[in-house]
Amino acid sequence: MRIYPDDQVPNFREDFTALEDELRNLTLRVAGILGLALGLSDSEYFVKNLTHIQKKEVIGTTTLRALYYPSLNDELAKYESAARCAAHTDYGLFTLLLMDVDAVGLEVKLVINF
Secondary structure, eight states: OOOOOTTTSTTHHHHHHHHHHHHHHHHHHHHHHHHHHTTOSSTTHHHHTTHHHHOTTOTTSSOOOOOOOOOOOHHHHTOGGGOSSOSOOOOSSOOOOOOOTTOOOOOOOOOSOO
C-alpha cells in the first residue's frame, strides 16, 4: 500500500505519479539504447522483456524511492556508522539515479570477478 503525504505536500501523489510515469518511459528508452549499443540482433530485446513495467497495474516490478540524506558535518563523517545506506547491490537490469548536481558521497565498487 502506498501512502502519499498530500495533506502535508499539496499534489504530492499527482506529481510523484507523473515522475514515476516519466521514469518508466525513460527506462524503456534506455533499454532500447542498451540493445543497440550491445549490437544485439534484436535491438528491442530488453524492451520486449520489460513488458511487465509497461503495465502500471503490476505492483513491485520497479522501485522508485525518494530519499533524502542531509549532509554530515566533518565530525560525524569520520565514523563508518554514519553511513546512510550500507553497501548493497542493486537488482534489475540497471539503476537510474537522480541526484542534485552538487551531491557527493555515492560510491560505486567495481567488481571484476563476480
